[in-house]
Amino acid sequence: MELKPAPGSPVGVARVLPPSRPPTAWKGAGTCEQIAASLALVRDSVPLARRVLHVGCSVYEPGDPFQCLHLVHAGAFKLVNCAADGREHVVGLQFRGDWLGFDGMASGHHGGAAIAMDTSEVWAIRYEDLLRASARQPELARLLHQAMSREIVRDREALMSLCTLPADARVAGFLQWWAGSLAERGMRTDQITLRMTRAEIGSHLGMKLETVSRALSRLAREGVIQFCGHGRRDIRIPDPGALGDVATTLQ
Amino acid sequence: MELKPAPGSPVGVARVLPPSRPPTAWKGAGTCEQIAASLALVRDSVPLARRVLHVGCSVYEPGDPFQCLHLVHAGAFKLVNCAADGREHVVGLQFRGDWLGFDGMASGHHGGAAIAMDTSEVWAIRYEDLLRASARQPELARLLHQAMSREIVRDREALMSLCTLPADARVAGFLQWWAGSLAERGMRTDQITLRMTRAEIGSHLGMKLETVSRALSRLAREGVIQFCGHGRRDIRIPDPGALGDVATTLQ
């Protein structure tokens, strides 16, 4: 009962593919309607508690026991992982329709923190309730699986970009991803406002704040992005295609 | 309904914690008995098809439609992610009790490949069957969630080590993790055999094969590991504690 023959190329050696660069669609939670439908399904199927959080407040922190999953209804969160020796890193960013707390299901305790980057609303859902509800409603179980799968896919894309792309491409890819995430949620995408400091962006992308600053300056100098507003956090993307090109430029 | 106050330190600035270095236990799928119990639960709850694969054969490949999850019963697999432009990377290693295929649940198509690194056996489980079974058995749903959660936690640990640790520490951490994974599954851990080339290890750790080779040589020179056997792939770990120290040494 064999399956597939050995793949054409051993891993570690780049495949010799034509650089046919597809539009690099940012596949996320789906369209705005799909996200709304998902939220509605959860709302109608399982008891939940609404919670509003202000900037800097955390939904959970490292070591907290895992009891609830949280579904983001509005706002934005950063997921911060903390190692035992004090290293900490932004390992993810979550928006409307994303879930918080998957990291606690395995061990029963959260390994990181989820911190609001904006005034936000989450729906707290007891895991036991969710289990019961998804036993009745296969669609709910499927929804949860897909959300977790998206997390895994996203984390692995982050791993790849960390390992294979230079600083400028990672920053460009980050801007592209951010804009795509906003677009999925029906928000304007021609002008975006980064709700993070350079240090946080760097933490997320695996580089230092100076490197982020330099990369942004280079992108602006080349016209791929434009700073608008006085805060250096409002960015216009005149040509998403050009940004996408930079995002996949090796070395 | 506020939750927590803002955390003590902004992200991106290392917390000033005493470097109390805990034993850095490698939390994985659990003990050997727990893994066996999980496998038994799945075997008794849901129809499955046994498949044996030889070295280099893939369970699925990029673009394949997602229909089955696969539970590793014996052997070892590498998860390889492929970007559209040809970049490819080892994003994970799976052993007995681990699952294959989570990356396909979100989009309905697999984004990477799972390739056997040894003669291996997997149990193929149709996702629809699994959904039905886990609706009847909450324990099964819980099991699946925990497995996915472990994946997420592991990916994020990989992200962190990539971003914060130098090459030698990453290699040491990898050896520690590999030995821990074997120990969890009841196998001897004093002498381990890496079933990967230096290039594959490097792909997994985000470095080049020469760097892997140099790091291993340094570790051997310092006595933290010993090469045994002629193939340079059999490694003894005289003192796991020393290895763990290297694995968390910054810079």
Added chain:
DNA sequence: CGAGTCCTTGACCCGCGTCAACGGCCGTGG
């Protein structure tokens, strides 16, 4: 106004990527 935070830019340096040479092992074929 001063203190604090955030951002930018320059100068320097080091870890790791790159290129290259070499040795060991293995399977193939003369």
Added chain:
DNA sequence: CCACGGCCGTTGACGCGGGTCAAGGACTCG
């Protein structure tokens, strides 16, 4: 049997991307 080529691993020399250190400007808050 040995010759040969291919793959794997090791080691050295060198260069560059990005980390580090430092100075300074812009903005906010008290």
